[in-house]
Amino acid sequence: MISLSNVSKIYKSKLKGSQPVKAVQNIDLDVDKGEIFGIIGYSGAGKSTLIRMLNGLEAPTDGSISVAGREMSKIRGSELRKARQEISMIFQHFNLLWSRTVRENIAFPLEIAGVSREQRLNRVDELIKLVGLEGREDAYPSQLSGGQKQRVGIARALANNPKVLLCDEATSALDPQTTDSILDLLQDINERLGLTIVLITHEMHVIRKICHRVAVMEGGQVVELGKVLDVFKHPEKPITKRFVQQITEPEETKDTISHLAAEFGQGMVIQLSFAGDDAEKPVITHLIRHFDVEVNILQGKISPTQNGSYGTLFIHMLGDEAEVSRAMAYLNESKIGIEVIENA
Numbered sequence: 001m002i003s004l005s006n007v008s009k010i011y012k013s014k015l016k017g018s019q020p021v022k023a024v025q026n027i028d029l030d031v032d033k034g035e036i037f038g039i040i041g042y043s044g045a046g047k048s049t050l051i052r053m054l055n056g057l058e059a060p061t062d063g064s065i066s067v068a069g070r071e072m073s074k075i076r077g078s079e080l081r082k083a084r085q086e087i088s089m090i091f092q093h094f095n096l097l098w099s100r101t102v103r104e105n106i107a108f109p110l111e112i113a114g115v116s117r118e119q120r121l122n123r124v125d126e127l128i129k130l131v132g133l134e135g136r137e138d139a140y141p142s143q144l145s146g147g148q149k150q151r152v153g154i155a156r157a158l159a160n161n162p163k164v165l166l167c168d169e170a171t172s173a174l175d176p177q178t179t180d181s182i183l184d185l186l187q188d189i190n191e192r193l194g195l196t197i198v199l200i201t202h203e204m205h206v207i208r209k210i211c212h213r214v215a216v217m218e219g220g221q222v223v224e225l226g227k228v229l230d231v232f233k234h235p236e237k238p239i240t241k242r243f244v245q246q247i248t249e250p251e252e253t254k255d256t257i258s259h260l261a262a263e264f265g266q267g268m269v270i271q272l273s274f275a276g277d278d279a280e281k282p283v284i285t286h287l288i289r290h291f292d293v294e295v296n297i298l299q300g301k302i303s304p305t306q307n308g309s310y311g312t313l314f315i316h317m318l319g320d321e322a323e324v325s326r327a328m329a330y331l332n333e334s335k336i337g338i339e340v341i342e343n344a
């Protein structure tokens with residue numbers, strides 16, 4: 001559905017003497033039809049620049065971008081306008097028209113596309129149901145919650161039956177619960193309409209919850225790319241590890257673990273990571289039954305992704321040296337991820 005080949009974007013600074021900014025550098029990327037593809041990176045990584053090139057809001061300095069069968073850098077005028085109806089976008093701050101009601105906001109792209117009044121009314125009703133805004137049709141944006149505003153943004157973006165939906169930090173202005181409800185809606189739309197979705201975010205939670213694949217961006221480049229579960233299992237770059245840690249070991253977890261470990265005084269604290277089918281294996285049971293070690297579970301967490309679950313378990317293990325090393329050898333062989341956090 002989307003194919004980027006060697007795409008770069010350089011902004012020439014208007015200030016005298018300052019260096020041009022390489023916002024995006026040599027990116028190759030393919031997004032399949034019906035996929036939810038996530039792009040994660042810190043501020044300034046080039047995410048917005050990249051996504052804005054997908055709908056022709058920015059032109060690449062180099063390389064080629066094809067979206068839904070169109071070569072974006074070659075089209076102009078009416079063809080570009082037509083392409084933009086097929087590649088729609090939602091934004092962090094919703095970008096709604098404040099003097100128009102919910103209904104009128106959603107109808108806006110239909111008016112531009114020259115859809116008749118009657119068809120518009122029908123389509124708007126359909127969209128209102130799809131995004132769950134029944135009863136709020138005549139409200140103004142200022143009367144809506146953040147989540148409701150984003151629902152209007154989504155309905156408006158879907159009005160002309162796009163093939164691709166681009167989301168630039170669409171949940172970054174929302175609280176965690178509202179974020180989840182909007183992510184559920186996006187997933188539902190993806191499944192029901194087979195819509196291809198590209199979303200950018202700086203939160204791994206968003207990637208974990210709905211994306212099939214993820215690209216990690218740093219300094220204008222894609223530094224890591226893969227299925228979400230695989231990236232969780234084997235993050236390679238330091239930046240990717242940091243993003244994965246947002247989910248597997250938030251700061252509070254680390255504090256709790258070192259606090260609990262300190263209470264034991266001696267023994268080992270080990271972090272086990274399970275992914276996909278490995279999560280089903282009774283590793284802990286085996287450990288307790290077959291080795292003369294004492295095992296205490298400190299904390300555990302399972303994070304479901306679109307390609308299977310990823311779990312982390314912190315345990316404390318105590319025993320004599322030989323038994324502990326036999327137990328460690330078993331863990332090493334069992335294909336789960338193990339990391340010794342403390343050894344006292």
Ligand SMILES: Nc1ncnc2c1ncn2[C@@H]1O[C@H](COP(=O)(O)OP(=O)(O)OP(=O)(O)O)[C@@H](O)[C@H]1O
Nearest residue numbers: 011021022023041042043044045046047048049050
């Ligand atoms: N119109 C512009 N003119 C000049 N430089 C720009 C322009 N737009 C972006 N940049 C620069 O390009 C780089 C990438 O910016 P971009 O907005 O794509 O990052 P981002 O990953 O979306 O960041 P954020 O998470 O803060 O939104 C930054 O260094 C930014 O300052």
Ligand SMILES: [Mg+2]
Nearest residue numbers: 047048049168
């Ligand atoms: Mg941005």
